[in-house]
Amino acid sequence: MAKLILQNVEKRYETFHAIKGIDLSIDDREFVVFVGPSGCGKTTLLRMIAGLEDITGGDFSIDGVRANDIPPDKRGLAMVFQTYALYPHMTVAENMGFALKMAKVPRDEIKAKVAHAAAMLQLDKVLDRRPKALSGGQRQRVAIGRAIVRNPKGFLFDEPLSNLDAALRVQMRTELVKLNKQLQTTMIYVTHDQIEAMTMADRIVVLHAGIVEQVGSPLELYNNPANLFVAGFIGSPKMNLLEGVVTARDDQHVEVKLDDAGNVIVMGDRIAVAPGTRVTVGMRPEHTALVSDGPIGGVADFVEHLGNETLVYVKRPDGQQMIVKADDLAGVRMGDAVTMAPKGDRSVLFGPDGKALLRREFHLH
Amino acid sequence: MDQGVAVTNISTEVRSGRGARQVNTLPLLLPAVILLLLWSILPLLRTIFYSFENYNLMTPPAVFNGGLNYRYLFTDISTWVAIKNSVVLVLGVLAASIVFGTLIALLLNNDFPGRNIARLLAIAPFFVMSPVAALIWKNLLLDPVSGLFGWFMTLLGLHPIAWFSTAPMLSVVIIYSWRWIPFATLILLTALQSLDTDQLEAARMDGAKGLARLRYIVLPHLLRPISIVIMLESIFLLSAFAVIYTTTNGGPGDATTTLTYLIFIKALNDFSIGSASAAGVFAIVLANVLAMFLIRAVSRNLQA
Structure with a gap:
């Protein structure tokens, strides 16, 4: 009361x-x-x-x-x-x-x-x-x-x-x-x-x-x-944050060329960002998948088998670490070269000032 | 392979270690035990032995006289006066040091400018030797003619008091309290500093302020250190001698003759080693009975 x-x-x-x-x-x-x-x-x-x-x-x-x-x-x-x-x-x-x-x-x-x-x-x-x-x-x-x-x-x-x-x-x-x-x-x-x-x-x-x-x-x-x-604070393991430059946008998508990696697409309703802007893309480990020919590459540095899930720590060419949550059937071993792709609809975009550019309404089911 | 070898080595070492423990340890302990016997048990036995003799330094030789020394001791009224005086001294100083020690510790536990100097000054009397303290009190403070107290009283238009003749026991208690309050303060102050600040804050949230906080939170916390102060001070005060010797010489009459001082008079004024020994043995028994109760009480507090 x-x-x-x-x-x-x-x-x-x-x-x-x-x-x-x-x-x-x-x-x-x-x-x-x-x-x-x-x-x-x-x-x-x-x-x-x-x-x-x-x-x-x-x-x-x-x-x-x-x-x-x-x-x-x-x-x-x-x-x-x-x-x-x-x-x-x-x-x-x-x-x-x-x-x-x-x-x-x-x-x-x-x-x-x-x-x-x-x-x-x-x-x-x-x-x-x-x-x-x-x-x-x-x-x-x-x-x-x-x-x-x-x-x-x-x-x-x-x-x-x-x-x-x-x-x-x-x-x-x-x-x-x-x-x-x-x-x-x-x-x-x-x-x-x-x-x-x-x-x-x-x-x-x-x-x-x-x-x-x-x-x-x-x-x-x-x-x-x-x-x-x-x-970076909410979520475990931590969200992966990679920097890049916006190359194109329309009302539903923003395309970002990541440093030392290929292009990823972030989906969102009318994100206000001009091409050429430096941004940070946030991708949660559970919303990033190991795929062949993904835009982000690296070497599996360490693999943790937790049973219900497998955490793969990937070392990127620029030395940054990225974490991917895979399932136990992924078959990745330490030292393997892997490529990854984020889910575009779950990625978050941050502007040069560190504030989020994307504010979708999120509906709880 | 290497590991296997190492393991067997360790296990044999453990076995030989166990064997070494069975070696007779008595020869190793013996020097210390002998020293202890010489140091404390022999004098005790010697005292007990003398207490059954008519042994006066003026009229040698010493002759065995059965329990006569003890009979005289217990029928002599001055023995009981001395015991009463000892009790008054111990209880008086204990009461003063706990009450004032707690108050001063509570004051010094607050934050104020110059706190460290105040703490040092409050503890300082404890480092003054007993005879020196006694002389200062006797000549500079309590003396009716040249003392500070007398001067104050004349300022107020009163007659100065001859402390050592009108209130001899009170004077001795005051001097001993002056020496032992700082000791209690020191122990209680450290105890106060170890009081959990979360507990005090919880008490604040619970609405315990001022006296309620003192009564329900602080004093219960101090119970243990207070019982330690009681035990340690009792031990020292039972054997208090120097201040009495320097100020009143046990007088006037037998007003400040404690059991300790009585033994001194018997041995070195009357030269009666036999009766002094009997009183000494009695004092030992008395002190041990007291110590038994005290230690029991303290250990109960320590467990709680």
Whole structure:
């Protein structure tokens, strides 16, 4: 039950401009993920929303009320820390009920709320234990439970899964999304892991060096990256980016002569680019195929067999590496000369300034 | 082939290594054990032996007198006064160093200009030798005529107090506290610095501020270092001697005669080695009983 609006929000330290003016509107009940490389400001932004860091410029409002100067415990937002930050000398029940105790809620009510949250998170059997006696996954649940008990308007997660092992992380991912639907509250989730972002988010906010690079649904970001940074950051393995010069265009196609390679065609509705312009063509590994007589050539440098797919790392004549996702029957071996062709309708074109030239509407089926 | 050879080599080495471990280690330990025996066990045994003798340096020779030294010790009222004085001294200084040590540590944990210098100054008294500290307090601070405290009191129109005659035990406790508060401060300050900042931030989100934060987050975190301070200071304070010797000589009367000081009087004023040894043995038993409880309490805290 919280609509959060950030208007030109800034964070300046004495010598460092961490957040350089961010405009963002987060809807009620939305699951928003802040993603970006380390040092991009995503955690700082989250902590500013939480109230743990001062906002040095711009406006931040919760449900239409300016919240810049509201202390953290009065904002109605609960935070789950990366290290969980459980109080080691308190039992699980005391940990979960601490905020209510501070708010002078009657003892019986605290007990009932803690029991309710504990049942939801399967913690009922460990309520009397100290955090030390819990497994990593249980500690994580206690940290979430501590947030739930407060019945907050919104949840803030700061890389909460990074200390868990891989299997547990996948499990907690789905549980958090379910929790979002069940509790019907706004959630903001910070991660550097783009797979977490893709799998959990209603909307992803890609941050880079203190600015928002792009905001959109996971598939929007995947299919229509707004610029080279998002193109390189979202998707695994990374999108292949090759430079070239536009040789011809019509309303449906753009033909590009790639450096050290032949011509490829990018399809799109009335792309505004003049012949002779230097552009970058983005081709995802899964949208590039090994074909005979393809326009892009190179030598298979390394082949990874993952079972369901095979990744071929191709070294191009100019030394650049390109990745192609092939199937296991491709029969490519290390050292083979190969040629490749991208799917023209899935390729993306970027202008000399690094911004995408192509903005197709992408329909979800 | 090469690998096979290497493997067999390693396995024989492992076998011979296991054999080496069965070698008798006693000769290797013996020098250290003998030194330890000479150093601490022999004097102890000798003390126990003397405690059963009527052994006065003025009237040799020493004669075995059964448990007479112990009978005199337990029937002598001054023994119980000394025990009471020891307890008052230990508890008084402990209370002061925990309360003020915590407060000073909390202050010094804040960020302010000149913090490092303030920290150094706060810790400094701990590095002053006991007799020196005692003399400074006796002559420069507490003295009714030339002392700083007396001067202050005259400024306020009051009569200066002769501290060592009107409140002798309090004076000794103050001097020892002045030396041991910095020790507690040092340990508690390092403990405060190891408090997880995420925990403090979580507490901020949970709405724990000021005193609530101190009570529910900071003090529980300090429980462990505080128990360590209690244990270490108790050990040192039970054997406290130098300040008493320099300032009050155990007096006036027996007002500041602790168990340690009583043993000193018996041995080097009365030259009664026998009764001093008996008191010493009693002090050892007492200290060990106390240590047992303390260590149990501390180790429980360390486990939690």
